[in-house]
Amino acid sequence: MKITGLKTLVVNAQMRNWVFVKVETSQPGVFGWGEASLEWKTRAVVGAIEDFEAMLTGENPLNIEHLYQKMYRQSFWALGVIGMSAISAIEQALWDIKGKELGVPVYHLLGGKVRDRVRMYTHLGGGDMKAVYETFSVEPLIALAHDVIDKGYTALKVVFVPYSKTIEGRGKVTQFASMFGQLREAVGPDIDIMVDFHGRTTPAMAIQYINAIEEFHPFFCEEPVRPENIDTIKMVTDHTKVPIATGERHVSIYHFKEIFEKNAVHVIQPDLCHCGGLWAARKIAAMAEVYNMGVAPHNPLGPVANAVALHFALSTPNFLIQEDMLTDVPWRWDVVETEISSEKGFWAVPTRPGLGIEINEKEAKKHPFKQEIMHSNTIRDDDNAILDW
Template sequence: MKITGLKTLVVNAEMRNWVFVKVETDQPGLFGWGEGSLEWKTRAVVGALEDFEPMIVGEDPRNIEHLYQKMYRQSFWAMGAIGMSAISAIEQALWDIKGKDLNVPVFELLGGKVRDRVRMYTHLGGGDMKAVYETFAVEPLIEYAKSVINKGYSALKVVFVPYSKTIEGTKKVKQFAHMFGKLREAVGPDIDIMVDFHGRTTPAMAIQYINAIEEYHPFFCEEPVRPENIDSIKMVTDRTKVPIATGERHISIYQYKEIFEKNAVHVIQPDLCHCGGLWAAKKIAAMAEVYNMGVAPHNPLGPVANAVALHFALSTPNFLIQEDMLTDVPWRWDVVETEITSKNGYWAVPVKPGLGIEINEAEAKKHPFKQEIIHSNTIRDEDNAILDW
């Protein structure tokens, strides 16, 4: 069996563009789908996928690790988020091909299932960017949260950490704690609440914010500071009692090394569309298992990414919970054909070979590429200085 080519398909889902890749083979009707969606870098990822095509054409798609090594090592230059997203998409498609060729679901090739269903959580407001990132008042916060719970979820994520300078006064800390307290009161003690700091704060402020909400028992606090400095993340972890998570902006197994060596967090969050794909994520999870860390993969992306995450979760013992954004656009499931189902905040075990999902290319082409909202241009301090969003 040989790879004969790859095709990219970009689908605009309002908040972001989905980047799908189709890896084709010389076996009639046998191909695989992957996803490398990377916000605000859509055209760059498509270009990287085109650059990788001549490296894999003529190769046997079943030799997944071999092809990963070829793309990663023979590229010479270290891969950044763009290159790794392209590699991830291709790698996922290779697993899809192998599962179809062997007539088994992909999770069976990853060691078999270790659980019978996969717990999910979602964001407030679905695909509404302002709802997700700019809900800073109590009433809409509670309204959005109850809407999530009414869909059957027992866990949700909020992103109402104030946009912060290096040091802030007590006003923002008190407002943040007030909102979280009202949210906990509204949803009760049995709903798990994750707080995404989105790298908006420094260690000094993250410690104050987290300590101010400790009594309300967040499930974890995500990316409390920008991810580049592991010592800064470790500082927050050491000075707070709430579980700390990071990892969505770390790519490749090598970027996780320092996190593990320093026991910097309690939960890691690799994105299977950016970290190198399924097998790379399994390696990262195996390293995390040694350090007693849970794995809660990042994934606010498209339906192929959902399928990939499902197979990972089913086969990974230290998996914790899976992010989704299943209500971002009303036509989300029109562009794919799948038997993958979710109910009451859980995904069921798929039975179809491969990833269990196919792109309806005709439907997908009804939503061509559009420039995403450049959200970061709007986040400025009162003196017009740029802040992390």
């Protein structure tokens, strides 16, 4: 069996475009699917996938690690998130092919099942970008949280950290703590609440924000500062008592090295559509296991990414909880044929070979590429300076 080609299928899902990759083979009816969705870089990722086609055509698709090494090392230039997203999707599709060829679900090939179900959490507002990133009033915050809980989730994520300058006054800290306190009171003690700081703050402000909500027991605080400087993340970890998480914007096993060496966080969040795929994520998780860190993969993407994340979670001992965005568009499950199901905030174990999904290409093509929704407004300070969103 040889690889005969790579095809991309772009599906517009309002907040983002899903980029599906189909790896075709010389064996009739045998192909695999992966996902390389990357916000606001859709055309670039599709181009990167096309660039890899010549490198892979004629290769045996079952030699997954060999082909990963070929794509990564023969590219010569260090690959950023665009190149790594392309590799990730292709790698996922190779696992899909291998599982189908051997007649087993992919998690069997990753060491087998270590749990019987997978706990999930989701965002407020589903695919409504404004609801996810700009809910700064208590009433809609609580209403959206109850909507998530009514769907059966026992954990949710909020993103109402104020857009911040290097140093802010007491007002924003007080407002943030008040909102979190009222949310905790509204949802009760048994719902886990994660706070995504989205890199909006500096260590000085992140420490103040996190210490102000410590009494309300956040499950973890994510990406409290921009992720480029690991020392600044560690500074936050060292001066707070709430678990700290990061990793969604780190796109290879090498980018995680410093995090582990410095014990910079408590939870890592590799994105399986950006970090190199399933096997790269397993390598990252194995390194995290040595440092007693949990793994909570980043994933606000499409249904193929959901399937990939499920197989990872089922086979990874230090897996913690899985992000999803299953309510982004009402037709999400029309574009895939799958047995994958969820109930009361947990995914069930799939039994079909491979990743357990097939793309309904006819349905998918009903939602062709469109320019993704940009953040409603470029985030600016009151003096018009650009802030992190």
